Amino acid sequence: MRYKILSVDDSKTVRIIIKKAFKNYDxxxxxxxxxxxxxxxxxxxxxxxxxLDVTMPVMDGVEMLTKLxxxxxxxxxxxxxxxxxxxKDNVLKIAKIGVRDxxxxxxxxxxxxxxxxxxxxxxxxTDAPAKGKSIFDPANILVVEDKPAILAQIQxxxxxxxWQVQGVATTGEAIDHCGRNAVDLILISLSLPxxxxxxxxxxxxTNLKTKYTPIFGLVVKTDATAQQQAQQVGFTGxxxxxxxxxxxxxxxxxxxxxxxxxxxxRIEGDLFVMRLPEACTPSVxxxxxxYLKTKVSDAVDSxxxxxxxxxxxxxxxxxxxIKVLLTAMQTCREVALQYTLVGAGPIVAECRGYExxxxxxxxxNIEAARQSLLQKAGALATPVAAGE
Amino acid sequence: xxxxxDIPDTVFEDTITRAVQEVFSTMLSQPARYVPxxxxxxxxxxxxxxxxxxxxxxxxxxxxxxxxxxxxxxFAQTCAGNLLGMxxxxxxxLGDEAVNDAIGELTNMTVGTFxxxxxxxxxxxxxxxxxxxxxxxxxxxxxxxxxxxIYRFDIGGHNLTADLLMQPGE
Numbered sequence: 001m002r003y004k005i006l007s008v009d010d011s012k013t014v015r016i017i018i019k020k021a022f023k024n025y026d027x028x029x030x031x032x033x034x035x036x037x038x039x040x041x042x043x044x045x046x047x048x049x050x051x052l053d054v055t056m057p058v059m060d061g062v063e064m065l066t067k068l069x070x071x072x073x074x075x076x077x078x079x080x081x082x083x084x085x086x087x088k089d090n091v092l093k094i095a096k097i098g099v100r101d102x103x104x105x106x107x108x109x110x111x112x113x114x115x116x117x118x119x120x121x122x123x124x125x126t127d128a129p130a131k132g133k134s135i136f137d138p139a140n141i142l143v144v145e146d147k148p149a150i151l152a153q154i155q156x157x158x159x160x161x162x163w164q165v166q167g168v169a170t171t172g173e174a175i176d177h178c179g180r181n182a183v184d185l186i187l188i189s190l191s192l193p194x195x196x197x198x199x200x201x202x203x204x205x206t207n208l209k210t211k212y213t214p215i216f217g218l219v220v221k222t223d224a225t226a227q228q229q230a231q232q233v234g235f236t237g238x239x240x241x242x243x244x245x246x247x248x249x250x251x252x253x254x255x256x257x258x259x260x261x262x263x264x265x266r267i268e269g270d271l272f273v274m275r276l277p278e279a280c281t282p283s284v285x286x287x288x289x290x291y292l293k294t295k296v297s298d299a300v301d302s303x304x305x306x307x308x309x310x311x312x313x314x315x316x317x318x319x320x321x322i323k324v325l326l327t328a329m330q331t332c333r334e335v336a337l338q339y340t341l342v343g344a345g346p347i348v349a350e351c352r353g354y355e356x357x358x359x360x361x362x363x364x365n366i367e368a369a370r371q372s373l374l375q376k377a378g379a380l381a382t383p384v385a386a387g388e
Numbered sequence: 389x390x391x392x393x394d395i396p397d398t399v400f401e402d403t404i405t406r407a408v409q410e411v412f413s414t415m416l417s418q419p420a421r422y423v424p425x426x427x428x429x430x431x432x433x434x435x436x437x438x439x440x441x442x443x444x445x446x447x448x449x450x451x452x453x454x455x456x457x458x459x460x461x462x463f464a465q466t467c468a469g470n471l472l473g474m475x476x477x478x479x480x481x482l483g484d485e486a487v488n489d490a491i492g493e494l495t496n497m498t499v500g501t502f503x504x505x506x507x508x509x510x511x512x513x514x515x516x517x518x519x520x521x522x523x524x525x526x527x528x529x530x531x532x533x534x535x536x537x538i539y540r541f542d543i544g545g546h547n548l549t550a551d552l553l554m555q556p557g558e
Binding site for chain 1: 410411468471473486489490493497499500504507508512514515518
């Protein structure tokens, strides 16, 4: 649901600043130039929050607020005063009529968003699924860990990714860092002194900028109590020490909802290439299986007629991998996509040992595979043409 | 509550300085430095040789007053562009109205901050709606019962002049 925020201010400047402040959030800004217009718009299109100025022509903010609170249909709409009219007496007088919050101009846009975010569940537009980020896109990861060796281990383990991993040692530094930077994922050591990890988690969840940021707990594998506590308070996930870095990378990618398909599926010239990595772990095969049908279908849709399964880097063949390859072949057959295999060394030899894979023919490289597919296509096409 | 004429000048100087600094640092991320004016300099501060945009907002209550903020046209456009997050071309497309409205709002915030400090010191007042003057070679003359104080600020190399006209209120 897209929230509606009604800005009632005679200054177009203020209404533009409000629009600017909320432009990255999933909400619509309605505008009115005085209390009369504000009431009419609120009745016609009830907003979720009203930002109301005091000094305005035609009908001022105090009168509009009074009328709003006496209208049964409108009285529950939360109102935030946004006005240059401060001073203790003024604020108290207006607060008595019934306002949710009071912001005295001049104001920082961040403060405005923060206060409105306490009333409605504002979501950054970047959370929308349509924007899907890829595994090859940069991201900022913050590690809150007082042990430099763990931070170094994470930075080293993720250095092949486009992600920037930054570390801080205390919760204060973490809050400061999140205030100044856009952070895509946070890892917090659950062994910080005085339960600081859980306090920090709560603070981050009340801040609009980090309200929806995935947060993982870093904890020793054997510390079941801390793991349970983290799950109860709502940590996105747990990464256990000693760290399994490929697993951590996969967890981070999942938590950030990254499209990892480009790791395995690419269009190279006129070929659709499915390239499998050296270690085809269950999580890798699971990812490949998840994207397979869509990627094959997309390739065919874009005019590709040939596919190559590149197993050049694969070191070991086992049943789960064979199953994925058989599924890939079946998927290609269903859409009349010709395919062949690339591979060398032990993997080719291992294929001889399984009933299902004994007949597989491998090429040394992609170019050889392309030529083979072209010849096959030519051989198929010629007799048909001659026959007709 | 002391009479307006018994309030030391330094109180008004501190109050308007705090107001200008707070508004320009919060809304435009620009520090404002108070530049003291003495004698003839004070008079000359309001000699408008070049086209200016002048924002004015009044306050009514225990003290009645008007504050004028003088900005030359170039500085007014820069402030409006920063405040609205617009490039000079985008601002030009919107025309002088947008600059007027932005300067009106900056004046409203400045006078509001000034007035709120007076209210908290025991002089409750309320604001009036902003208005804008544009032009050069004009001079605003206060009525005889009003006291006038002129303050000059340096904001990133530009001048901002605040002209305070006040008289006792209700």
